[in-house]
Amino acid sequence: MSVITFFAAAPESTVSQSVTEVNSIDWDGSPIDGIEIDSNDNIKVMMLSQLNDLGDTVEEINNTVIFNQLTPLLYPGIYSLIDWLKSTVGASYIGKTRIVALLPGKGIPDHINNSSYYSKYTRYHIPLVTHSDVKIIETLTSTEENMLVGNVYTLSNTISHSFKNNSNITRIHLIVDLA
Numbered sequence: 001m002s003v004i005t006f007f008a009a010a011p012e013s014t015v016s017q018s019v020t021e022v023n024s025i026d027w028d029g030s031p032i033d034g035i036e037i038d039s040n041d042n043i044k045v046m047m048l049s050q051l052n053d054l055g056d057t058v059e060e061i062n063n064t065v066i067f068n069q070l071t072p073l074l075y076p077g078i079y080s081l082i083d084w085l086k087s088t089v090g091a092s093y094i095g096k097t098r099i100v101a102l103l104p105g106k107g108i109p110d111h112i113n114n115s116s117y118y119s120k121y122t123r124y125h126i127p128l129v130t131h132s133d134v135k136i137i138e139t140l141t142s143t144e145e146n147m148l149v150g151n152v153y154t155l156s157n158t159i160s161h162s163f164k165n166n167s168n169i170t171r172i173h174l175i176v177d178l179a
Contacts, residue, residue: 003155014081018128019129089124093179095120097174101172127171130147138159
């Protein structure tokens with residue numbers, strides 16, 4: 001079993017608009033209309049939606065989702081992409097949604113996302129800016145794979161994996177959890 005699985009190709013026009021939008025983000029600047037950008041030495045994360053409390057059921061989880069009301073106005077392409085994915089998957093609920101920038105020469109260490117949240121939600125990655133030298137690595141087999149811009153991939157969070165950006169560009173993914 002692979003840590004990632006190709007799911008679908010996203011609409012090219014929506015991807016193009018989303019790429020333009022993420023390339024306009026000032027990742028080192030101040031918060032954008034209340035949207036904080038969390039960062040460490042490896043990544044920068046802009047949360048578009050998040051959960052306050054996991055709850056016991058998908059319905060309870062959905063009731064705790066917080067959305068920044070200004071974000072769809074700032075990033076209509078990103079939100080069109082999220083809406084397209086939700087519709088294509090046939091999902092009823094959006095969980096955590098974020099834009100993640102993995103800095104050049106940096107990585108995310110081996111990890112497993114193993115909580116009850118992932119038994120309710122499927123994680124989707126949509127690369128918006130990437131390079132052939134950016135890899136997701138399945139820890140057990142050391143298998144390295146590259147995700148292509150505009151393609152949608154499901155991520156098996158219960159398989160140990162890491163990311164490495166061996167390129168000189170910042171890799172940017174839209175990550176959406178759907179149920």
